[in-house]
Every structure is written in structure tokens, then in C-alpha cells.
Amino acid sequence: MRDVAIIGVGCTEFGELWEKSFRELFVEAGVSAIQDANIQGGKIDALFVGNMSGGRFIEQEHLGALIADYSGLASLHIASTRVEAACASGGLALRQGIIAVASGYHDIVIAGGAEKMTDVDVETTTHALTAAADREWEGVMGATFPGLYAMIARLHMHRYGTTQEQLASVAVKNHHNGSMNPKAQFQNEISIDAVLNSIMVADPLHVFDCSPITDGAAAVVLAPADVAKKYTDTPIYVKASAQASGTLSLHDRPDITTLDATVAAGNRAYRMAGLSPKDIDFAEVHDCFTIAEICALEDLGFVKKGEGGKATESGMTAIGGEIPINPSGGLKACGHPVGATGVKQAVEIVLQLRGEAGKREIAGAEIGLTHNVGGSGGTAVVHIFGRER
Amino acid sequence: MRDVAIIGVGCTEFGELWEKSFRELFVEAGVSAIQDANIQGGKIDALFVGNMSGGRFIEQEHLGALIADYSGLASLHIASTRVEAACASGGLALRQGIIAVASGYHDIVIAGGAEKMTDVDVETTTHALTAAADREWEGVMGATFPGLYAMIARLHMHRYGTTQEQLASVAVKNHHNGSMNPKAQFQNEISIDAVLNSIMVADPLHVFDCSPITDGAAAVVLAPADVAKKYTDTPIYVKASAQASGTLSLHDRPDITTLDATVAAGNRAYRMAGLSPKDIDFAEVHDCFTIAEICALEDLGFVKKGEGGKATESGMTAIGGEIPINPSGGLKACGHPVGATGVKQAVEIVLQLRGEAGKREIAGAEIGLTHNVGGSGGTAVVHIFGRER
Numbered sequence: 001m002r003d004v005a006i007i008g009v010g011c012t013e014f015g016e017l018w019e020k021s022f023r024e025l026f027v028e029a030g031v032s033a034i035q036d037a038n039i040q041g042g043k044i045d046a047l048f049v050g051n052m053s054g055g056r057f058i059e060q061e062h063l064g065a066l067i068a069d070y071s072g073l074a075s076l077h078i079a080s081t082r083v084e085a086a087c088a089s090g091g092l093a094l095r096q097g098i099i100a101v102a103s104g105y106h107d108i109v110i111a112g113g114a115e116k117m118t119d120v121d122v123e124t125t126t127h128a129l130t131a132a133a134d135r136e137w138e139g140v141m142g143a144t145f146p147g148l149y150a151m152i153a154r155l156h157m158h159r160y161g162t163t164q165e166q167l168a169s170v171a172v173k174n175h176h177n178g179s180m181n182p183k184a185q186f187q188n189e190i191s192i193d194a195v196l197n198s199i200m201v202a203d204p205l206h207v208f209d210c211s212p213i214t215d216g217a218a219a220v221v222l223a224p225a226d227v228a229k230k231y232t233d234t235p236i237y238v239k240a241s242a243q244a245s246g247t248l249s250l251h252d253r254p255d256i257t258t259l260d261a262t263v264a265a266g267n268r269a270y271r272m273a274g275l276s277p278k279d280i281d282f283a284e285v286h287d288c289f290t291i292a293e294i295c296a297l298e299d300l301g302f303v304k305k306g307e308g309g310k311a312t313e314s315g316m317t318a319i320g321g322e323i324p325i326n327p328s329g330g331l332k333a334c335g336h337p338v339g340a341t342g343v344k345q346a347v348e349i350v351l352q353l354r355g356e357a358g359k360r361e362i363a364g365a366e367i368g369l370t371h372n373v374g375g376s377g378g379t380a381v382v383h384i385f386g387r388e389r
Numbered sequence: 390m391r392d393v394a395i396i397g398v399g400c401t402e403f404g405e406l407w408e409k410s411f412r413e414l415f416v417e418a419g420v421s422a423i424q425d426a427n428i429q430g431g432k433i434d435a436l437f438v439g440n441m442s443g444g445r446f447i448e449q450e451h452l453g454a455l456i457a458d459y460s461g462l463a464s465l466h467i468a469s470t471r472v473e474a475a476c477a478s479g480g481l482a483l484r485q486g487i488i489a490v491a492s493g494y495h496d497i498v499i500a501g502g503a504e505k506m507t508d509v510d511v512e513t514t515t516h517a518l519t520a521a522a523d524r525e526w527e528g529v530m531g532a533t534f535p536g537l538y539a540m541i542a543r544l545h546m547h548r549y550g551t552t553q554e555q556l557a558s559v560a561v562k563n564h565h566n567g568s569m570n571p572k573a574q575f576q577n578e579i580s581i582d583a584v585l586n587s588i589m590v591a592d593p594l595h596v597f598d599c600s601p602i603t604d605g606a607a608a609v610v611l612a613p614a615d616v617a618k619k620y621t622d623t624p625i626y627v628k629a630s631a632q633a634s635g636t637l638s639l640h641d642r643p644d645i646t647t648l649d650a651t652v653a654a655g656n657r658a659y660r661m662a663g664l665s666p667k668d669i670d671f672a673e674v675h676d677c678f679t680i681a682e683i684c685a686l687e688d689l690g691f692v693k694k695g696e697g698g699k700a701t702e703s704g705m706t707a708i709g710g711e712i713p714i715n716p717s718g719g720l721k722a723c724g725h726p727v728g729a730t731g732v733k734q735a736v737e738i739v740l741q742l743r744g745e746a747g748k749r750e751i752a753g754a755e756i757g758l759t760h761n762v763g764g765s766g767g768t769a770v771v772h773i774f775g776r777e778r
Contacts, residue, residue: 001492001493001494021525023525052450052451053444053450054520055442055444055445055517055520056444056445058524059516059519059520059524059528060520060523060524060528061441061442061473061475061520061521062441062473062474062475062520062521062522062637062763062764062767062768063473064473064474064481064634064768065474065475065634065635065637065763065764065767065768066523066637066767068634068767069523069634069635069636069637069638069641069767070637073634074634074635074636074637074641074767077633077634077635077649077650077653077654078633078634079632079633079634080634080768081472081474081481081485081632082472082473082474083470083471083472083473084450084451084452084453084471084472084473085451085453085454085470085471086450086451086454092453092470096470096485099488099489099492099494100488100492102492102493102494103390103488103489103491103492103493103494104390104491104492105390105488105491105492105630127448128444130448131443131444131448131449131450131451132450132451133451134449134455134458135447135448135449136410136412139448139449241494243468243470244466244467244468245453245454245457245458245462245463245466245467245468245469246454246458246463246466247458247463248451248454248455248458248459248463249458252458252463260466261466264466265466374451374454375451375454378451378454378455378457378458378463379451379453379454379469
């Protein structure tokens, strides 16, 4: 198995991008990753496209071929593959790209993700997103994602004394980080009161506890680690790429406050990298809702079960804290174009480890982790990246 | 890179399976592949699910997690990934599975495909399938897949003198083969006259020139070649796994009678296996329409460009002919559950090479090829399998 490195990254702005189509978004991110890697497009020999729901958002499937074509690589007949795992589509596209390079089947690979969510009305979007849950047990019963995560939040509060203020402190921190990220959908600070006074979506989750609906794309260029320094002075190495499934339905889990797919993927990643949670300098985790970041802190082993809320409130997860979480602003402030998110997380890690994250830079960071979740935990993907091989 | 073998295969019946859901179909195929491989489910450490349009056919995405869960493997937290490339989704799922084993990331992998197409009305199906073409250049103009392939057929007839009878002879041969396949959707023989007198769908393609709308699933179990004989006396070895993209739109090709993605994927596969077209004993090719099989014969190098129609009429591609094509009955008679087709092709190759294909057995076959196409040629996947490593 070959080691793999990231030699280039690209990301569009995230937001309601009325003027850009799906294909334009992906190609913008891809081209900027190629330029960042300082390579010619002709060097690319495979492409992985993470996307959840092109079929319903833009009436387009076959997205691998679409992107190969629209980026001018169809004439080279590159292998191009779409990967889908709901909101973990980007993370899995990245993982498939890493495996393709590791295997020797492909050498220089673009792994990207994109979602164009604002071309349909919000009811259609909500309905399409529900296809990430179990249609036959959850979707047809009227469950929506805010509703599912609200149940997780409610039990977490009941069992561990987690407060609405603690939930809100996740959003406040992530908006603060997002205010320093020029690509973020929301670059404004918010207060605890603003979260608590915002509209209730699914009790106890207010609208400011929820990540937004977003258009955007992100891409990385992967290469065998042995040759990475031919392309860049600052390759970032993949130390682990791990994936796990959990039950698709929330009601099938022994404990809905634990995403056991996250626990399994995290443990596999730590084992693969030969590291433990305390070795991680910072992480981008899947905060689709504020409660999701709290569960992630716990399930990834950064804090004990039940202590995620308190840890956030204490500042432990802020930039400058013990384990900074979501310096990009996370899904909450950076935005959540579902197929792009898992790749955007890796872009942030690379920028941080290269020392190119500007005002939100985490000084001296050597090792970063990404955590991307599909649905309410049916899929989890964890990657660990390092400055050193 | 590790060599890879198929140690088990499974396939549901293909047809209008009102009584079976998507998840039931996939699990039925997967369980029968596991039983065929004589292994315990707990041995499986990754799953790849080929599917084109769960989002539109059954309002369900996140199909990797769905299948891991419904097959009882979520408790093992196996990695489970959905792969989509329109009608080549199955072939690409198979290829991702092969790469995963080749890389060393995973050991025992199920690669399968499924599509549940008959839960929606036929207009919805046609519209959903159009998402395999370029939405912005073809779909919104009213192009359907019969229409796109009719243009290919028309030019092929004009340029090479291909006749409607030659097109029909593809369907007649494949129905004959299908009549010997107990899993096929159509197990009845048809005549040239029946094809020519059937309803015109898109001139020159009659309804009997078109593959049907089908429910079904197929799965294979993959293992490292080095350990394959621990599981079975008759592993079938992957000699090549190749993939290529072409333009998504038909109008962007220099010559619409050539699927250049097929040419590229075929050449890559031959190179990888160290073989040429004359070394192939038989093939399962992507006959979504009769003209598609004729183009495939040419693009894969079995006959010269323009001679596919004549070759079929002559009996060259029949079982017992020089290069039997689609002994399973192909997409035409076996049926075309789009996400399953690319895997079903591999199942047929395995059955043939093991000598388990019953009345349709191709005596003495040693090497078989599969050819799976997405859309009108935006994606092509070619695999070569052999009895010997």
C-alpha cells in the first residue's frame, strides 16, 4: 500500500451562489486545486466526485462523467467516479481517491465534492435531505433532520445535564471562527442570546443551532507520498483514512447520544495512524447541528461522554484552546453544501498545517483530524493528516 | 498492488418485482453471493453499492449505509459506499471494490448493484433516466435515451449500411440466450419479424430494440487472489479493471457511432491484462439498445468499425460462434436494472468460467470480458476475468 499526500487544495466561496451552476462550482474548486498543486490538468488520471443528491437538486446524475467532461478531461478519458453517502459524500470521495492512489491504480487524483442546493425551493431541499435517513422507517413518518438531531439533543440534555447555552456556545464559537474565513457563508459573530432567541426549528434546536443550506465545492489533489515533494514543498500526508457504518435509523441504536459509526471510524483511524486523541492538535468535525459537534467531541475521544457541552462552554475547543474544533467555522458558519463538506474539512486542515489559514491559524499545529457524518450517523469518515509523513 | 479474485456470486431474478423492495433485492443478491463463497457475513469488511437513482426511484439516498444496516452488518460498522455512474454504476462499484482489495485497505469485499425501477410510473422512470445525459444540453431539450441511441443507429445505418434486420438480429440472439437463463426478465424467443413489427419508439429503434425497465440486484464477493483458494476451488481472477470517461453529451463527440470511452477503457483493459481482443473467449457487453451492442463489438475490437451488424447477422456472436456476446441474454432479454447490470455481467462471466451456466454454457471458455456503459458513453468500464491467474 502506497502512502498518499495532498499536494493541492481548492475551495469556492460557500453560500447562496445563484450565479453558479453545479458544474461551474466543481470545476472552479478543481482548477484552483490544480493551480495550487502547480500541475497541468493533463497529469490528472482520476477524479472522484462527492455529491449527495444531484438527481433531486439539479435533475442530474452521472456526475463523474459530467465533471470530467466540463473540466476538459473527457478527451483524456480519465476515470471519473461519483461517490454518495449523504452528507458524508465528500469524505468518502476523498477516501476513495486515497485508496485509488494507495493501490497503484491511479497516480494523480482529484477528490472533490460539490452540492448545488439553492436551485430548488426549501421544501424540496428538506425533502431531498430526508433521503439521507431511512425512508421506510423515518422519512415516511415525517422525520426531518432537525427533528432527528433534536431527539439526540433532548436525551443528551436529560442524561448529562447539557444546557441550551452549551449548545449555543458551539454556534457562537463557530461563527467567531467563520468571521475569520473569507470563504464562509456566515462571517458574522453571534451571541448566546441571539441563538437562544432565534426561531425554534425542532425543540431544543433553534435555527442558529442548525447548519444552513449552501452551494459550494471543494477539491484536493492527491499524489503518492514518495513523489509529493516533486510538486510542492509542503505536502500534507494522509496518516489515516477510516470509514464505518452505523444503523441508518436512529431508533435502532442502543444509545442515540453516541454515533457508534463515529466511534468505530475514529478508533480505526487512530490505530492506522498509531495515534490517540491526545495527539490530535485540532479537528474539523461534522457540526450539522450544535449537538452533533458535542457528540463528536465525545465520540472521537477528545472529552468523556457527556462532557462535550461543558468543554465547549469552557473555551477548550476555541482557537487557542486545548483542542480547537472547526477553525473553518464548521458546517454551522462556513456552510454545508452536503457533498462538499467532507472535502472542505480536509482543505482547512491543509491550510492550517501549511500555516496559510490567516487570522484563524492554529499556531504550531502538526496533526489535524477530519470527521464527516452521513445522515444521523449511518456513515462516518475520519481522516488524520500530518505535516510529517 | 494485490491481485484480486471473485470467490462468490449472487443474483436475484430480474423483472417487475412488485413484492420486493430495493433493500430486499440487494440483500438477497448479497446473501446468495456470501453463501456461494461459503463464508460468514462477519468476514466482510467493506461493501460497495452500485445504484443510479435511488433518490428519484425510491426517495432514498445514503444507500451504502442502508444496505450495511439492512444486511445486519452495521453492528460490525463495515465500510459501505455507494457508487454512481448512471447505467455503469454497477461496473464502477465492482471496480471500486477491486481497487479496495488491491490496495490492502480491505480484504473481503462485497461489490453489488441494485435498482428498483418499477415503484414509479413510466414517465418518472424515463425522466429519471434522462439524468444520465447532460441535463443542460440534452435533457432540457427533450432528448431521451431511445432518442439519443436512435441518432447513433441512424448514422451507423447511413455510414456503414447497417440494416434494421441486423439491429433486430441482436435482439433475436439475446432473447434466444435469455430463454436459457432462469433469472432473465424475458425468457421467450422472438423473431426478426416480431422486432420489425413492434412499436417504433425512436426511429429506427423499435420497442424490441430497447432493453426493458427492470428491478433486480447482483453481487460478487472479492478477495485477495493469494487467499482465494482458501474459500473456493474455483476462484475467478480479475485480469484487468479499466474505466474511462467520454463527453456526457452526444453532440460533443467527433463521431457518434464510436463510444470513445469504450475504446479507451477497452485498450486500457487489454494492456493491463496483456491480452488482445482475439484472446477473449466471450463477452457481456452493454446492449441497452441493439445498436449499442453493434457499436460495442466494434469499439472493443472484436470486429472492424462498421461490421458489427453483419457480424451479428452471420451468427459470429451467438453461443457457439467465434465470439459469443451476451450469453446471459444481455440487457435486452435479461433486463436492465441500471445499477445492477455491471455486476450481473460479472456474475455471468463467473458462472460461465466455472462451467455453471447450464444450457447457455460456452464450452471451454477461459477468458471473459464485461463492458458496462453509463449514459450514451460518458462512462465505460471494462473488466477481463480468467480461470487462471
